[in-house]
Amino acid sequence: MAGANGNGRSTAPIAYPPPVDSPNEFIKREIDPEDEIIEVGVAIVGGGTAGLATANRLLQLLADDPEMMERLGEVPVAVIEKATTCGGHTLSGAVVRPGPLEELFPEMTREDWRKEGFAFGEVKKEAVYLTPTSKMSLRIPTPPPFKNHGNEVISVSALARYQQKVAEEAGAYILTETAATKLLVEDGVVRGIRSGDKGVGKDGEPGSNYEPGVDVVAKATVLAEGCWGNLTGAAIREFNLAEGSEPQVWELGVKEVWKVAKPLDRLIHTMGPWPLSISPKAGQIGGTWIYPMKDEKTGDDLVSIGFVVELEYADATTSPHDLLQTFKTHPLVKKILEGGERVGWGAKALPGGGYWSMPKVSMPGAVMVGDSAGMVDTMALKGVHHCIKSGILAAEAIYEQLKRGETSFENYDEAIENSSVGKELWEVRNARQPLQKGLLIGGPISGIHQITKGKLPGRASWHRNDAKPMYVGKTKNRYPIPDGKYTFDKLSSVFITGNENEDNTPNHIRVQTHVPREVAETWVWMCPAGVYEIPEDAPETGDVDVIVNYTNCVQCGAITAKGGRLTTPVGGDGPKYKLT
Template sequence: MNRAPSEFPPPVDSAAEFVGPPTDDPDERIEVGVAIVGGGQAGLACAIRLLQLLADDEELTERLGEVPVAVIEKGRVAGAHQLSGGVMNPSAIRELLPDDDSWPHYGEVKRETVYFMPNRKRAVPLKPTPPPFRNHGNYVVSVAELNRWLGEKAEELGAYILTETTGDKLLVEEGKVVGVRTGDKGRDKSGGEKGNFEPGSDVMAQATVLAEGCWGHLTGAALKALDLAPKDPQVWALGVKEVWEVEQPFDKVVHTLGWPLRAGAKWQEFGGSWIYGMNREGETPKVSIGFVTGLDWTDARFSVHDVLQEFKLHPLVKKILGDGKRVAWGAKAIPEGGYWAMPKLHAPGMVIAGDAGGMVNVPKLKGIHYAIESGRLAAETIYQQLKAGSSDFKGYEDAVYKSKMGQELYESRNMKQPFGKGLVVGGALTNAMVLTKGRFPGGHWPTHRDAEAPLRYSGREERYPKPDGKYTFDKLSGVFLTGNATRDDAPSHIKIQQRVPREVADAWTYMCPAGVYEVPEDAPAEGMVDLIVNPSNCVQCGAITAKGGRLTPPEGGDGPVYQIT
């Protein structure tokens, strides 16, 4: 029987566990003006724009208190958990900081090619380049590096960035969001208090911004508790990325479609690769290479990490990597539901920005500038409303949908869904949608939860190459490169049912790029399995939330410390 992970939901009630009133005594609460949860592009852009506006408004700055803007960031530094393919449209950052072009990048895109790979040997260039893949005028970036830069800019303007701090609970009183409770530190595996235990705190705010990224812990809780759920469920893709130092600069942006993915609709293997040159004067030339696939695949033993290893053995790719050296690795989920899966973006006292709100243009593979733009728009609405003494931020959602970002999201509203019919049919329909800006075929093509895809076996895992230490590598060697230092004796932040059918256990084990899940060696080939979970391996990619479990925040500071991803 083909079981789906959705039949085994995680043992967590997010609306009940992660939303509630403040619990600290009033004199122990931390008061801030605006609390921003997440130090990614959206959160930091929001902080920067707010502080730009407050610089000329002494009266409102005084009303917001000693800490007018606080950014709550779970990573060790801003950017520690940031990863993307990394080609950015510069329009939003230039709008945010028009007089400062010192943001870090690896050069403007001058050349690009899209290849269709019919098999493990051939690569056929698509000419002309399909419109969604045209990147002239965009820039290759490392979002981990870009975020550190944005963090510095925010701090220069007066933001308080609280790193190694998780947003654990959304504070709500009488239907209004009034802040965030931060997570405890220093608990043992069973949840008991260690000698260095530090309880979380109620951070009270006049406005709260949820900019948590793709899997949005508090966002997920808010959707249920505050009735913000979208028309369609959010769906995700999982990207696994490597950065290589290479002997010769690679001055091109390459995308590929086809192999190693299977084109048949029954496997739901929708995705492709990227290869970007990362060249900067005075530095060893590098290449960003990665593979991304929608998380609604149906093969219980499909692994994006291993597909990337397989992909690197294609002659085209081996030639680019040459005798290079892998220096970085990482993984991240990406929201792919688009327009129909965007939640309501505001509640009394609160807004949702960036990936947490599903703001990614799927056909163009672009979300960085949307995150920055949504953060800026959020800041402008919050400033206007707080100045007027109001916590009604509806104007932010209106601004998002009226912006160019909102228009583009609407035009691409149905461009992920056709690939459920397979690569050939899906590609043809998507091209028609691109050419007509979404008018044909129009209507509303619904999405379905990734975890609802029934699982099956095909023997696909037999194709995955064994690690050779030169081109192909195992999962744990990648985790080592992330700088992950999660405590072994910390409580598990991964909420799943651990006794599940073998196909669900296999699906989670193969899906996870970091080796978090293990099927015991003596487990039966069929029937129920008691899955082993290793939360200290987790790089917080968020894929388990899409595929039937729930990722909650770990202890602040745990997880990867990405540098150039």
């Protein structure tokens, strides 16, 4: 059997679905009595870039319409965020096209952005390199997707903290450390969310500090959960929003921030193939970024460096974290980081399917914004400006419809399609799929689609990340031994995020714990936080047990692309990103 191990068992992660009763596990169909609920005007699930852009734009509109503000009640806008602060779980490159951010905050200049601490300089120089070997780099003309002149280097976690401050000053109610665990659906309409219980032990039983969740009932709900939102996934299935769409596919980015001795004067991308394998069998596609950052508050020269890997690979020993450590041993990188100090680390999955993988973005009573709806151009490594623009458009659509007394927000679908979001994603709608055939075969095809900016007709299809059989390959043999100064292991990296997951909380990761060795090795190597282990006495072939150290988890979401499922943790758990 193709893709089977010696015991005839499939080695494709899709063959080992996680124990999740979906979508029913994430939907509540009866609302609690009136005296037990919280009523708000608009409930926004997620305090990241997209959710807070929605909140701020909506509050701008309400500030000019006191009658409408009053109609929305004592809490016109509520943001439900599971981290300890907005931005605590938010991570991106990020070099941002400034237009949507300027539109959201027109009174601010770029200098104001830097004074607020979320922007670090305009891109004035850039370079793109091929890295054929561990010693060689070859500069090439900058491909169109990587032309960033005039864009701004930012920290999305810091931007979210600023957006939170502005929203609170305008009247938003920010519920941090609050997980949204169920979508309230009544008579085919989204009515809000159910927050998660607190104080529950790992056995599922209430402890001495138990606090039950509560129904947050809203006139409109915004799903801004980012990558792999549980409520978003449940909504997509409940309302059949992905009918006619391609399957969503995923990538994983691992990032470090360094304080450097010498400022970097340009933005750099590399396109490999090293340290990835060019073997079609390994199926590895990815790239890197190195961005200069000048902290105006401290005067420090910083560098953002990251590695993004498409999760379609087949070599189970592919580790995005260790590939980043390997990449740092290249002379091109070592001279940039020499004499520096690592001050930040993080990891996050991102949607890579683009235009054809986007679901319908509205449903009765609710809309989706940003990464929740897959609004990312992975050819250009760009999505933050789409998050902000979609938030603006969602707020305007919600305001318009609520003013009319409507709960249908289909005007938002049309607004997205006709906006810069829809137009930019349309241009590269077929550019990423050919790379699933490998860089050598797919690269030229992808280039043609990019050069023609979507003018070629047709629809390129995707195949799922978890459907490819896995094998235990040799990528692991090139990873450096961590020295703790320049290259680092996973657990020390998790430590510097300020990650907190209580030992006595329920496991929020769903995987089968007895699977073929190839699948288990995939999880062990892929996870940037060291969550998965194979016992030392496990057999070298056949089925093995999997140990899940869920308290290590930084909630990157990658496991959901390779046969498992990340569900919502207890509010307040997870990393505390500051510079990512």
